[in-house]
Amino acid sequence: MVTGDPGATKPTSSAGSDDDDYTSSMSHLTIGQQIQELSKRLQNTTEELHxxxxxxxxxxxxxxxxxGRFDAALNTLADEVQRVRETGHRLKGQVDTQYQLVENQTQVLGRLHDVSHLLRSAGTLLALTAKLKSTKDVLRQAELHFELAQLIDDKDLKDIEFVQKERAFVISSGQKIRNLTQMQLVTGLQERNQNQVVNALKIFMNFNTLEKSLENLLATFIADMEQSLKECFAGNDISVLNKSPTQGTGSSTVKPAASRGPGKTPQLTTTQNFRAKFWKSLHWLLYDELYESCTQIKLLKAALEQINQFGYTSESSDQYIPRRFWQKVQQLLRKSFDECSQHVTQTLQEGLSKLLTSARGLEQRLNGEFKxxxxxxxxxxxxxxxxxxxxMKACLAGVDLPGNETVDNFIRVASTELSAALIDGRLTNSIANVFIACGKELCTKLEAQIKLGADSKQVVDLPNLQQQQNTTLANVLYYYKDSVRRMLSDLQVQFEKTPGTARDNIFRSLEQADLLIGTILQQIMESIITTISIIILSMHREPGLNSERLSTTxxxxxMKELQEFVSRSWSNHIALFDDKPMTTKCGHELAKRCIELFLHNVCILRPLSRAGRQRLKQDCQHMDQGLRPLCANLxxxxxxxxxxxxxSLLIVQSPQELVKQTIGEDSLVPSYIVLLLLFGHAGADLQSPHTTANWSNERLIEWLDGHTAEREKLELISGALQRYRDNARRKNIQQYDEVYPMMVDYFEQALKAIP
Structure with missing residues (x-):
């Protein structure tokens, strides 16, 4: 590898700048000059490389x-690789030969195995088919079919000719057994033969068609019921519905009526005839036919439990047979009610109570297992x-002043409607609400006729025309109230069987009638109380009560005037009302008010002589007798x-005996009554509380009526005692009235006893 001189390599930035300078210098030269310059530089480069x-x-x-050495090594390695490749080819040839031999033998064995399996399967098929032909027991045949099922479905056996006859026989036999078993299942359910039903279910289990068979059975039930509903809605006679399915064969069989859809109008002479047949048929359908189906479903459930098919008998399972059946029944009824013709819908609506009677009767007949x-x-x-x-409204239509006859008609219709609706709690509540609304309308019409004012309140004279009309209205209201109660009493047993609040709601609705009767009575009672108050107040003007020469008999x-007025006003104005419970209550309240007014006036009456006190004692006894018209037993x-x-005892007692009266919550006589009685034994300087306050007797009685708290009454008495003490000190009286110390002591005890 050639390595260059490090010093010969220039930095990149310098080379870049040289190139830029060279390019800029070349741009000013001509083409010929540029070629010469390039040739020169190329020559320099060649020399530098050399x-x-x-x-x-x-x-x-x-x-x-x-x-060179590396090339020799590569050649040696290539020779070795070639020798290895040749060795591999020889080994591959040897392995391929053995593998092909093994593969051929394996294929032969596989084919032998398949043939052996086919022969065994064919032999098993022939053997089981022979057993099937020789077996008469259907259940045993079903078990054999269970064993043959896989063989029949085997695709390879389908191509073997010598077993085709047996396969065809098995398939045909299985179909016949299933058809026969389906009939036996239906027959067993109809005849309540549980063993037959159990055997049929076992056969279906062996054929693996239990679910399908149960679904077909449910579909059959629903189809039969749907057909019966169509016949019923078409207005056919009950005999068509009640006809047994087995009557469809034979030359003498009457052909059933053509199936009519729910929407077709029945060809009947009158609507009344149609409705009579319709309700008769529908009652039979629900009460008899559906009951029969439910009974068979219960038997089917028991049979499934016997063969341990708990998936169909457990209520928590989606496959629960009774629930599946009942859901389908209700779906069918709901669909039939929705899709039926208008006149059938109207008949169902108007006769809903009959429909519910049949439905509730079926539920009761089935012990509540199906609802x-x-x-x-x-x-x-x-x-x-x-x-x-x-x-109900027709009974009140056009009647401005309802009377007893109107009430009778209304109650008669309402009783009929309620009695029919009492089969169902929800329907009963709805009809009860309608009755309450109509009853309110009746009371409103009567309320509009009630007379109020001065003429309707007078009690001095005989009842005038307005009072007579008010009494008549009150008696009509009472007659209505009493009629409703008698109606509810007659329906008591049915109400107890039907859950709901209808009866209580109707009872509460009678409060309006009570309120109106009370309004009529109240204005008369107020006038009577006002007159009684005036009569009792006249005792303060009674002559001789301060004289010892007064006769005590x-x-x-x-009191005579009071007795006469009470007797006259009660007989002329109150006794005419038929609502005796309310008049008795008013009489008791009036008697209590009379006693209260009498006691308040007696305890503030002064001055009194001994004979006057004896006369008042007799008046207490005569008061007891005078109140007999108001309350027979006081x-x-x-x-x-x-x-x-x-x-009657306190009025004749001395101050020393009066202050011995019990004080507190257990005391019969209030403390302020005793203190007011003590004022009657005192001298003129110890003035009564109302005299001290410059009140009249009437104002004091009104004040006592308006202030029921014991403490307030004692505070009023305290003011009178305080003023007497202040006057005595101002006048420098050396000795208080002999009653005063006893009153102060009793007053302090009474004040402490107040919680």
Whole structure:
């Protein structure tokens, strides 16, 4: 290798700059001058190369020597490679010969093996076919077919002529057995022969057609039901539906009616006849035919469990036979309901309760193992509810002032509709909502006729025309309310069997009637209470209560007037209402109010003589008798009744005995009553609380009615006691009223007892 002088090589940058200078200098020369310059430079280059060869002559010779040796080594290596290649060819020839020999022998053995396998398979086929021909047991034949299945499907055996006859026999026999088994399966299900069904299923298992056979069986059930639905929707007689399939053979067989699609209009004389046949047929279809199919499915499930096919009998499996069957049934019904003709749809909607009765009857007959989805009948509910609403509203149409006859018609229709709908909870709730809406409309019409105002409140005279009309309206409302309750009582057993809140919702809807009756009664009760309050207040003007010459026998004048007014107003105005529970409640409230007014007026009455107190004691007893028209047994009033009897004793007791009354929550008589009674035993200087505040008796009674807290009443009494003490100090009175210390002590105890 020639190596140049390092000093002879110029830097790249210098060479680049020289080239640039040379190019720039050449650009100024002519072509001839440029050729001469190039020739000169070429001559210089040649001379320089010769000089370098002369300088490196030894190195070049040494490198040439090495190249010769390398060529000799390469030639030697090539000879060795050639010898190895020749040896490899000889070995390959020897191996190929042996391999070809082995391959030929292997092919011969493989063909011998195939022939042997075919002969064995053919022999097995012939042997099993012979057994098949000699076996009469169908189940055993199915087992033999299971063993023959792979042989029959073998492609190689199909080309062997001497087994073709046996193959054809096996195939034909298998088809006959499957057809016969399918018939036996259907017959076994119809005859409830579980052993026959089990054997048929085992045969299908041996043929590996169990799933296909079950699917065909389900398809048969659905096809039969679909045909029955078409006949039913076509309005055919029930005898066509109830005809046995085995009646289709023989010369005497009646030809079935031509199959009609759901959309064809039945040729019937009247709509009524069509509907009668339609519902009779549909009930038979659901209650009898579908029940028969479900029973067979249950038997099929038991048979599958017996042969350990739990994939078809486990509810968690997608192949669960009862679920698959029931889903197909509901799909068929849903499709039939959606695609049927308009007049059939109308019939289904208007008779939905009949359809649900048949459906729920089927569910109950099957012990709840098969249940229809609620959404299946939902599309029919709208029409049925509309029909029921129209029937109920027709009873109220054109009636501005409903009476008992209107109520009777409405309740009769509503009872019929509810009774029919009670077969299904969802439908019952819908019909109940319609009934509630119609009931609200009835109450609204009655409410519009109620008279309010001064004329409808008077209780002094006999009832006027407005009050008579209000009483009539209240009695109609009560008659409606009572009729609804009797209707619900009659349907109680059916309501208990049907889940839902329909009954409670109807009961709650009666609150509107109670409210209207209460409105009519309330205005009369307010007038009665106002009049009673005026009569009782007149006791403060009763003559002789401060005189010892007063007779203590018989009632006071105000008490006589009160007894007469209570008896007259109750008999003339309240007793005319038929709603006795509400009038009884009003009577109790009125009696409590009378007792409260009487007690408040008695405890502030002063001055009183001993004879006057005895007269008031008698008045307490006469009050008990005077309230009998309002409440036959005053003991039912509870605490007010006991308080009235206690007042008859307290009014005649001395201050020393009064302050011994129990204080606190267990006390029957409130503390403020005792304190007000003590004011009646005091002198004129110890004024009553209302006198101290410059109130009239009427204002004090109103104040006591409006302030029910015990503390507020004690604070009012405290003001009177404080003023008396201040006046006594200002007047420099040496001794307080003898009742005052007892009142102060009792007051402090009462104040401490308040929680």
């Amino acid at each position: 000089q370098q060869v002369r300088d490196k002559h030894g190195a070049l010779l040494q490198q040439a020597t090495h190249a 229809f989805e609620n959404e299946l009948f939902a599309p029919l509910e709208v029409g049925y509810v509309s029909k029921c609403a129209a029937n 018989g009632p006071s004048m105000y 003991a039912e009033l509870g605490k007010p009744s006991r308080l009235l009897r206690a007042m």
